[in-house]
Every structure is written in C-alpha cells, then in structure tokens.
Amino acid sequence: MKSRSCFYSLLLLLLLGNKLYAQEQDSLFRFTAKGNPVFTHKYTADPAAIVEGDTLWLYTGHDFEGGQKGYKMKDWLVFSTTDMKNWTEHPVPLKITDFKWAKSGDAYAGHVTERNGKYYWYISTNWTGIGVAVADNPTGPFKDALGKPLLTNEDCFASDHSWACIDPAIFIDDDGQPWIFWGNGECYYAKLKDNMIEIDGEIKQVEFDGFVFEEAPWVHKKDDIYYLTYASGLPEKIAYATSNSIEGPWEYQGILNELAGNCGTNHQAIVEFKEKDYFIYHNGGLQREGGSYSRSVCIDKLEYNFDGTLKRVQMTTEGVAPIR
Numbered sequence: 210m211k212s213r214s215c216f217y218s219l220l221l222l223l224l225l226g227n228k229l230y231a232q233e234q235d236s237l238f239r240f241t242a243k244g245n246p247v248f249t250h251k252y253t254a255d256p257a258a259i260v261e262g263d264t265l266w267l268y269t270g271h272d273f274e275g276g277q278k279g280y281k282m283k284d285w286l287v288f289s290t291t292d293m294k295n296w297t298e299h300p301v302p303l304k305i306t307d308f309k310w311a312k313s314g315d316a317y318a319g320h321v322t323e324r325n326g327k328y329y330w331y332i333s334t335n336w337t338g339i340g341v342a343v344a345d346n347p348t349g350p351f352k353d354a355l356g357k358p359l360l361t362n363e364d365c366f367a368s369d370h371s372w373a374c375i376d377p378a379i380f381i382d383d384d385g386q387p388w389i390f391w392g393n394g395e396c397y398y399a400k401l402k403d404n405m406i407e408i409d410g411e412i413k414q415v416e417f418d419g420f421v422f423e424e425a426p427w428v429h430k431k432d433d434i435y436y437l438t439y440a441s442g443l444p445e446k447i448a449y450a451t452s453n454s455i456e457g458p459w460e461y462q463g464i465l466n467e468l469a470g471n472c473g474t475n476h477q478a479i480v481e482f483k484e485k486d487y488f489i490y491h492n493g494g495l496q497r498e499g500g501s502y503s504r505s506v507c508i509d510k511l512e513y514n515f516d517g518t519l520k521r522v523q524m525t526t527e528g529v530a531p532i533r
C-alpha cells in the first residue's frame with residue numbers, strides 16, 4: 210500500500226515537472242537574425258552582454274513601440290545565442306515595478322554580471338537612482354537585492370541634473386575586485402564589495418584631457434590594456450580611452466563608433482565570444498517607425514590594431530557572420 214502511494218507521488222511529480230518544462234519551452238521565442246537590427250519583433254536598446262560557456266546572453270532595454278517621441282520603457286529583456294545568428298528570447302525577466310522604490314517608473318539602461326554563481330543586474334531608473342537585482346541563473350527570476358537604490362543623485366557629487374545617476378557598468382578585474390562605473394554628464398566610479406550589492410569606499414570621478422562624456426560607460430580589458438568606452442556628445446558617438454590601470458590615468462584615443470543611424474543615442478557593449486570581438490549598440494534603424502525612442506540593437510565586428518588601439522567600427526546592414 211505504502212509503495213503504491215509512493216509510486217503515485219513520484220508519477221505526479223514527474224507529470225508536474227514535465228508540464229512546467231513544457232510551459233517554459235512554450236514561452237521561449239526562437240528566431241534567426243537577418244542582419245542589423247538583430248531584433249525586429251520588438252524595439253530594444255542599451256545592450257549589455259555576458260558570455261557563459263557556450264552561450265552569449267544579451268540583456269537589453271525595451272522601448273515601448275514604434276514612433277515614440279520620448280522614452281517609454283517599463284521592463285528589460287534577455288536573449289541568448291550560441292552562434293550569433295540563431296537567437297532565443299526568454300520570458301521578460303525584470304520590470305521596473307520589481308523595484309518598489311523606483312517612483313520614476315523608467316526602466317533605463319542596465320548591466321548584468323555573474324559572480325560566484327549569482328547573476329547581478331544593475332539597472333538605472335532615471336532620477337530615482339541605480340538599483341541591483343539578483344538571480345540564480347541568467348534568465349532569473351531576478352529580485353531586488355536591496356529594497357532601495359544602490360546609488361542615488363546624492364552620490365553624484367559633481368552633478369546637479371536629475372538624470373545624473375544612470376547607466377551602470379560593472380567590471381571585475383583579474384584580481385577579483387569588482388568596480389562600478391556610471392553617470393550622465395559626469396562619469397563616476399567606485400569599488401563594489403565582494404557581495405556585489407554595496408559600495409566599498411570612496412566614489413571618484415573619471416577625468417582626463419579630451420573627455421567629453423555624455424553617458425554609457427563600459428569598461429573591458431584585453432591583453433593588459435583597460436578600455437573605457439563611452440557615449441560622447443549629443444547626438445552621441447562612442448569614444449574611448451585606454452589605461453594601464455583601472456583607476457587611470459586614461460589616455461583619450463578618439464572616436465570608436467560614429468553616430469548611429471536615425472538615433473540620438475548609441476549605447477555600446479563590448480564582448481569577446483568564441484574568439485571573436487563584438488561591438489553591440491543601438492540605432493533607430495527599424496523600418497519604418499524606428500527612431501531615438503524606438504531603438505534597435507545591432508551587432509558589428511570590433512577589431513584591434515597591433516598596438517592595442519581600436520579600429521573604428523563599421524556599422525553594417527548585414528551584421529556579423531554566424532559562428533560555425
């Protein structure tokens with residue numbers, strides 16, 4: 210009798226498990242990119258990418274729809290690929306309403322990073338600051354880790370406009386030290402504690418000759434050179450600087466990407482995946498209703514010169530070749 214009820218319990222668990230798996234599969238949207246823009250079924254912006262083994266995870270903002278005249282962004286999206294051609298869109302992993310304190314209601318740019326098996330999603334909310342959500346896997350569920358902002362306008366000591374505290378970018382150095390860069394108009398940086406949800410010590414400002422900073426900092430490192438890329442001017446081009454140290458001094462190196470078509474912003478992510486380097490950005494190129502507030506993520510090649518400087522990005526309609 211006992212073994213029979215055990216059998217039925219196991220059967221029930223199995224059926225339930227299968228049902229959940231089937232539901233999850235149903236809510237995945239799979240498609241093949243035809244070039245740039247990569248995503249044509251939704252308006253996507255502010256890309257941030259990470260690589261986990263065989264997979265590139267691409268997190269984006271989500272412009273409400275075509276023909277917008279101002280920012281209307283209520284959630285963030287996540288896509289994955291193993292070959293840069295065939296993509297899967299996963300169910301919406303994070304919404305602005307997941308941050309109860311974010312009274313602005315604006316789901317601005319974010320950045321995801323993995324640390325000790327957890328995924329941290331740093332997001333900006335326009336004038337209510339930068340928050341952080343945490344999950345056990347790349348697709349969530351993500352939960353507000355603090356119940357309050359990690360950074361606010363008060364931390365942006367050199368700024369006096371309401372949208373100064375946006376666009377977080379995380380960089381974990383080879384010694385394991387996590388750093389956060391952010392800002393609009395002025396660029397700030399600080400250490401993060403090992404728990405990834407607290408600022409460690411002083412907040413400092415990035416400054417160097419030739420630095421015309423609008424927003425969207427992104428830090429990466431290749432062959433011992435630190436690269437700080439950022440949106441410069443308005444409409445934005447992406448410029449960059451290099452250094453031998455995460456705290457500078459930075460040396461201005463010039464323009465990396467020209468104005469992105471039909472769009473005032475540009476917002477880049479840089480990632481190496483399967484031994485190729487990618488420059489991910491947005492433009493307003495989705496026909497026919499694309500524009501500065503109805504943006505679309507694009508991907509093109511990033512190329513290094515022998516001396517470590519970067520070749521100017523060539524934005525293309527064809528996009529990148531699939532990885533075989």
Ligand code: FUB
Nearest residue numbers: 317318375424425474476
């Ligand atoms: O998407 C809203 C804002 O536009 C981002 O925070 C900026 O980087 C710009 O892309």
